[in-house]
Amino acid sequence: AVPGLPLPVALYGFDGTSGRRNPQGADLAVTAERAVYEQAVDAAVVESVPEAPVGGIAATMTRLHGGFTAWNATPLADRAAVLRRAADALEQRQPEFCGLLVREAHKTLGDCISEVREAIDFCRYYADQAEATLASRALPGPTGESNTLHLHGRGVFVCISPWNFPLAIFAGQVVAALVAGNTVAAKPAEQTPAVAARFVALLHEAGVPADALVLQHGEGHTVGAALVAHPLVAGVCFTGSTAVAKAINRALAAKDGPIVPLIAETGGINAMVVDSTALPEQVVDAVVQSAFRSAGQRCSALRLLCVHEGIADGVIEMIAGALQELSVGDPSQLSTDVGPVIDAEAHANIAREVTRLEGSARVIGRAPVGLDVTGHVIAPVAFEVAKVSDLSAEIFGPVLHVVRWSGDADAVIREVNQLGYGLTLGLQTRIDSRALRLAAEARIGNVYVNRNMIGAVVGVQPFGGEGLSGTGPKAGGPHYLFRFCAEQTVTINTAAAGGNAALLAGTS
Ligand code: UN1
Numbered sequence: 001a002v003p004g005l006p007l008p009v010a011l012y013g014f015d016g017t018s019g020r021r022n023p024q025g026a027d028l029a030v031t032a033e034r035a036v037y038e039q040a041v042d043a044a045v046v047e048s049v050p051e052a053p054v055g056g057i058a059a060t061m062t063r064l065h066g067g068f069t070a071w072n073a074t075p076l077a078d079r080a081a082v083l084r085r086a087a088d089a090l091e092q093r094q095p096e097f098c099g100l101l102v103r104e105a106h107k108t109l110g111d112c113i114s115e116v117r118e119a120i121d122f123c124r125y126y127a128d129q130a131e132a133t134l135a136s137r138a139l140p141g142p143t144g145e146s147n148t149l150h151l152h153g154r155g156v157f158v159c160i161s162p163w164n165f166p167l168a169i170f171a172g173q174v175v176a177a178l179v180a181g182n183t184v185a186a187k188p189a190e191q192t193p194a195v196a197a198r199f200v201a202l203l204h205e206a207g208v209p210a211d212a213l214v215l216q217h218g219e220g221h222t223v224g225a226a227l228v229a230h231p232l233v234a235g236v237c238f239t240g241s242t243a244v245a246k247a248i249n250r251a252l253a254a255k256d257g258p259i260v261p262l263i264a265e266t267g268g269i270n271a272m273v274v275d276s277t278a279l280p281e282q283v284v285d286a287v288v289q290s291a292f293r294s295a296g297q298r299c300s301a302l303r304l305l306c307v308h309e310g311i312a313d314g315v316i317e318m319i320a321g322a323l324q325e326l327s328v329g330d331p332s333q334l335s336t337d338v339g340p341v342i343d344a345e346a347h348a349n350i351a352r353e354v355t356r357l358e359g360s361a362r363v364i365g366r367a368p369v370g371l372d373v374t375g376h377v378i379a380p381v382a383f384e385v386a387k388v389s390d391l392s393a394e395i396f397g398p399v400l401h402v403v404r405w406s407g408d409a410d411a412v413i414r415e416v417n418q419l420g421y422g423l424t425l426g427l428q429t430r431i432d433s434r435a436l437r438l439a440a441e442a443r444i445g446n447v448y449v450n451r452n453m454i455g456a457v458v459g460v461q462p463f464g465g466e467g468l469s470g471t472g473p474k475a476g477g478p479h480y481l482f483r484f485c486a487e488q489t490v491t492i493n494t495a496a497a498g499g500n501a502a503l504l505a506g507t508s
Pocket of ligand 1: 162164165239297298299300301453454455456457463
């Protein structure tokens with residue numbers, strides 16, 4: 001009864017190419033571990049986390065400022081070892097953290113398994129990168145002079161993270177800032193403080209001093225704003241909306257005192273461009289994963305499928321069929337493909353946009369909904385729109401826009417560039433030279449050819465965009481840690497009369 005193809009078991013595994021390192025839900029389904037994870041979901045308790053009183057923020061910042069000198073002076077190898085111990089502890093406790101994530105963030109168990117793996121990967125990757133790239137090193141210079149480059153922490157970093165990856169993004173920001181030598185005020189999203197609090201406790205157990213890391217739970221416009229505004233802030237790392245990133249940037253610029261850097265990773269209106277040579281089955285598999293997994297609540301998610309007129313009818317029919325095959329509903333089941341959105345407010349916003357689209361666009365297909373435990377499930381849906389400008393920029397949910405094109409693929413890329421976001425792009429073509437040319441023309445941080453466009457793996461696909469999508473550098477990439485560092489070069493005149501030998505001995 002299903003038109004189009006029966007959906008193939010994901011060509012690339014559950015989540016991007018991460019099957020190599022991430023035990024995927026699909027694999028777990030047939031192992032004994034499955035029961036361990038399902039029991040952990042049943043057993044999970046979401047503790048309430050006290051809010052940080054705004055009146056106490058000054059004292060917290062002073063404490064973190066005081067803790068900076070000792071933590072920054074802790075040898076790099078020791079700071080990296082703390083991250084590795086944290087990774088090992090998190091690995092031991094994977095089912096527990098997965099259970100808590102399912103219960104607090106209502107993400108599907110499969111997504112939570114991938115997310116805990118990603119947090120472990122961030123700890124190990126930044127530990128390795130810190131040791132490989134942050135050590136002091138001699139620079140070439142003229143005879144009679146020694147030059148050394150030192151990298152160290154900047155001071156107190158404020159890390160503000162989103163609810164859609166309440167462990168992985170929270171952990172990635174915090175451990176990057178810490179391993180570079182900073183102390184950290186960590187503000188999780190107000191919807192997901194419990195998993196953040198448990199990870200902070202794990203970091204303290206792994207050896208992060210109490211005055212090097214403090215959790216600051218509370219609302220963005222109160223606690224977050226007060227943290228950013230504090231005079232002792234040396235840097236801010238933010239993942240969330242473009243609008244909030246701009247507001248943080250303005251607040252930092254308006255302060256007296258030092259110039260404070262912002263590392264921002266924000267939203268995307270991400271497109272996949274499919275030409276007439278693409279393989280439809282592969283396109284549809286990539287589309288379904290990219291648009292609907294995590295209920296579309298990823299900044300990397302596919303919003304706009306641009307499909308060549310020559311194969312559009314077939315692809316659209318297959319998308320309608322594939323939607324019928326999605327398992328939508330209860331996030332605690334490993335077999336569930338798509339769970340609820342985060343909360344009632346998100347549900348209402350998305351539902352309003354879906355209703356608006358129903359009035360102006362053609363519904364291609366909609367997935368049937370099973371058990372809706374929280375009442376916040378949005379049925380994954382695909383709409384055909386006439387032109388790119390018809391898409392709804394407001395949607396952070398399982399809603400796909402499809403537009404047909406003919407003529408010039410380069411013109412489609414120019415139109416996508418015009419949107420101003422630059423996070424992820426999918427290209428589907430069997431002409432290699434075209435894929436490379438379009439990727440080069442795109443002002444976009446992560447380009448995926450002939451596969452899905454979510455699930456960037458730490459160290460494999462460094463993740464982050466440009467333009468309205470953020471400042472860079474890319475998380476999980478080789479340049480990320482540098483932005484958390486201050487740099488110092490020390491130049492010594494070794495030809496000077498007197499005892500520079502002692503000075504030099506101190507620089508090696
Ligand atoms: C986000 O949704 O805020 O590649 C970013 C991915 C993830 C996206 C995380 N790294 O799908």
